[in-house]
Structures are given as C-alpha cells and as structure tokens.
Amino acid sequence: MKKLQKESSCQVTFSKRRNGLFKKASEICLLCGANIGIIVFSPKGKPFIFGHPNIETILDRYFSGSLAMDDYENDSATTETSLCFQELYDECEEALEKLKEEKKRIEHTKEAMKNKGEFWWDEAIDDNMGLEELEAYLKAIEELRNNAARKANESMMCDVVADSGGYFDFGIAADAFNFDHCPSQDFGAAGQL
Amino acid sequence: MKKLQKESSCQVTFSKRRNGLFKKASEICLLCGANIGIIVFSPKGKPFIFGHPNIETILDRYFSGSLAMDDYENDSATTETSLCFQELYDECEEALEKLKEEKKRIEHTKEAMKNKGEFWWDEAIDDNMGLEELEAYLKAIEELRNNAARKANESMMCDVVADSGGYFDFGIAADAFNFDHCPSQDFGAAGQL
C-alpha cells in the first residue's frame, strides 16, 4: 500500500474512504454505545468532522481525561507528547541524512573533478539528482514547518507538528494491523471511571 | 442495526471494530496523505486514541480553525516535555536553514563558474566555509539526536482511556456527509482552505 500518485483517484479514494470511515464509526456507536469523534484533514487541508454525540463532547471528555492525567504521569515523559516528539525526531533524522548525503556528494564531485580536470557543470549535470532530491525534500519539510510554526508557542498540549506527506513509518504489517508494538499507554487505569 | 444486548459480544465487537476503524483511518492517511485524529470512548468509558501524525497536531489544527478555543488553551499549559519538544523543533528549523544555505551556496558557485569558466576547486577553496560549518553543525545535531533517541517512542497510535454512552443516527447523505441532523458539526465547509 502506497500513496496514490494520481491526484484525481486520490481524491476519489479519499472521499469514498472517508465516508466509509464515518460509516464504520457510526456503526460502532450504534452497536456498542460508544462515543466517537473523528477529525479528518484532507490532503488539501479541508477538515471533516464526525462526532457522536458531537465533537465538542468528545473533546471535552478527552481533555478532562488528559488533564487529570497530567498529575498522574508527570514523571514519565513518554506520553502523548513523545508521540509528537517522535515525529519531529524522525524529521530531524531525515534532515540529517540529507545533509550528510549532500555533503558527501559535493566532496565526491569535487574529488572527481580534481582528478579529471573537468568542469563543475559537466559533472553536476550527470550527478544532479542529489540536488533535486534535496529540493523536493525542502519543499516537503517546509510544508511541515509552515503548518507547525504558527502555533509553536501558543497551542494546547504539544505545539509542534510533524508531518504528513509521503512517509508514514507505521508498521503496516501484511495481514493484520499490529497495534501491539505501539506504546498503548493505557491511561485508563488512572483515568476516570 | 441495533445496540448489542449481550455485554460480552458487545465488548468483542467493539474491540474488533475499533481496530478495523483505526486500520481504515491509517489506510486513508497512507493512501491520500490525509491527517486524521480519532477519539473513541468505549461503552465503559475507556478512551482509545488514533492520530496521524498525532492527536495533538490534529486537535491543534482543528482548534485553530475554530474560533471558540480559548478555554482549552488556557487549561493546558506548556509542560516540560513540550519544552524539550520545542527545542528539538528549533533544531529542526536550524537544520532546514542550513540545508537551504548549503543549497544556495552550491547553486551560486555553480552559476559563478558557468559565467567565469573557472574550475570547481578554485572557487570551492575560497568558499569552503560553508562546508566546514556544515560539518560542525552535523556534529552538534548528532549529539542532540543521541540524547533524544532514548526518549523517543515510536508510532502514532496509542490507546488511552475515559467514558461514555449514547446512540446514533447516521445520515449518509448524497453529496457531502450530512451530519446536520446528527448532533455533530460539519466544520468542513467552513474550514480553512
């Protein structure tokens, strides 16, 4: 499973699957009496909301639970926030990688030219992929930054954003989803109820 | 479709379908590059969270689109963890900056040589500081990375906890999802972009 390249089919798929998702959610609500809130941002950033009984109720409950939690697990920093942290960390890793690659590329090119006495641009044209790659990456991470930057200092729980685009290093296993390896922090034990 | 009466099968169904729901959501994220946050309260009130890239990001985006947010923002102060997070974010910003500078430098050099017909290494030696700077920066950020790595726990999915109850009548309408008759809000139409 991969990101759909074709814009049109991507949109169609998004629309269809979003409906499917909401339908599934409503079925769970009906069958089990669960309460569910879903917030979906389309690839273009348009939000779609599902909420039963309504989104505000869900968020209220979520936050009251989260706040109650703050005291409880103040020491273990590995909570929700660390999920953000991981995302950002991954981005940083990626950036690092790119920096290194680029650096190597430059040095290599430089070496090659010293030995061969060729001009830069002759080499560069053949070996221009690094730069293009870099450019694409810059675009991606810039988007990330733009989404994140505004709220970096003012937002609610953890203020930064990582993401979206083509990666998704989620362990989508072959057959079934393996949620097992996820740090399922059950803060239920501590929670209300 | 009706509420399941049998407690045990209700639980099982809830668990299975919740996994199904989260899987669907992750597929949408993967296929279309969407961002999705889901908060589920089980019949017993235990919360389960799905978020890509993470729930905070989704909520942040959601609230920034909504204007009635002030209450929540005040409640959750910036925690220690988010300060760490901010630092890492800042590092990322810096990395970005460096990437850009480096890229500009390379292009500039390239241009200059095209015009002057000089060899790479002649230019490069004069303008080698960027590379050395980069090297120093790499060392610094690598240290940061090593410090961060321990804390960072993977994944975007996690389970949390709280409570609930309620019903639902879902109207899958023609064009857009019509949640109007449901107690939920479709904020999509009014949303950003």
Next chain:
DNA sequence: TGAACTATTGTTAGTGC
C-alpha cells in the same frame, strides 16, 4: 463532481482455544 455497477478484496461475527 457524484452515482451506479461489479469483480475483487477486505472485514467481521461467531466460534474454539
């Protein structure tokens, strides 16, 4: 866009462990 159609694929309830 969206709706209808359909072959294919994926999900799930019920079961036993």
Next chain:
DNA sequence: AGCACTAACAATAGTTC
C-alpha cells in the same frame, strides 16, 4: 482479553454515465 479460523457479508477501485 487476545488469537486463529471461516462463512457470510461489506467496502472499494475502477469503471461507466
């Protein structure tokens, strides 16, 4: 509660209009 299995069922990609 979780895992494996499977018949019955539902969702969907890719079309059409």
